Amino acid sequence: MDLLDFTGEDLYYDEPSEPKVLELLQDAAEHYGDDEAERALYRAYFLAPEDLSVLVGLYRYFFYRHQLEDAMRVAERVLSVVGRRLQLDCDWPDLDLNRLGAAIEVSITLTRFYLSALKGAGYLKLRLGDPQGALDRLRKVQELDTADRIGAVPLLRIAEEALQANPA
Numbered sequence: 001m002d003l004l005d006f007t008g009e010d011l012y013y014d015e016p017s018e019p020k021v022l023e024l025l026q027d028a029a030e031h032y033g034d035d036e037a038e039r040a041l042y043r044a045y046f047l048a049p050e051d052l053s054v055l056v057g058l059y060r061y062f063f064y065r066h067q068l069e070d071a072m073r074v075a076e077r078v079l080s081v082v083g084r085r086l087q088l089d090c091d092w093p094d095l096d097l098n099r100l101g102a103a104i105e106v107s108i109t110l111t112r113f114y115l116s117a118l119k120g121a122g123y124l125k126l127r128l129g130d131p132q133g134a135l136d137r138l139r140k141v142q143e144l145d146t147a148d149r150i151g152a153v154p155l156l157r158i159a160e161e162a163l164q165a166n167p168a
Contacts, residue, residue: 021048025057037061050081052113059120068127075121082114092118092140100144112150115141119152126155131162 017025024044031037041061044054055078062071079092086103088095103111122137138159141152 017051017053018048021051025053028057068124072124075117075124078117082110086110086114115145115150119150123155126159131159134159135163
């Protein structure tokens with residue numbers, strides 16, 4: 001299976017959002033860099049806690065403000081929300097190729113989004129000084145994406161070097 005091969009499926013930002021949620025996301029974009037952006041994102045989240053555009057907005061807001069622990073919480077929320085939408089019967093540590101294949105049958109774009117979120121969580125763990133947590137997540141992505149279409153292998157190598165340099 002080629003995780004970059006998708007045709008005709010909408011991406012997360014193509015999904016419809018409630019008008020009020022869209023308005024709040026627009027407010028957040030217009031006020032980026034001040035407290036009003038964060039308030040707008042939180043209000044959007046409370047209105048639509050499983051809207052992927054809202055979750056991505058929160059993730060990016062926290063990531064670019066270097067609020068990495070908050071970004072990590074959002075990444076974990078994304079994995080939970082998307083995992084349910086993919087009808088996964090397990091959390092990411094127990095995901096295997098059979099379950100991944102079933103998820104792809106539901107939606108290849110959401111499956112790729114899930115693996116990208118898992119890779120992002122691995123990167124965040126690395127930045128947060130948890131190379132073992134990073135390795136766990138990045139190895140799982142590598143195990144499921146044998147062609148490295150998601151691009152986890154370079155980060156995996158960095159996490160391995162970080163763990164060797166500072167064993168727990």
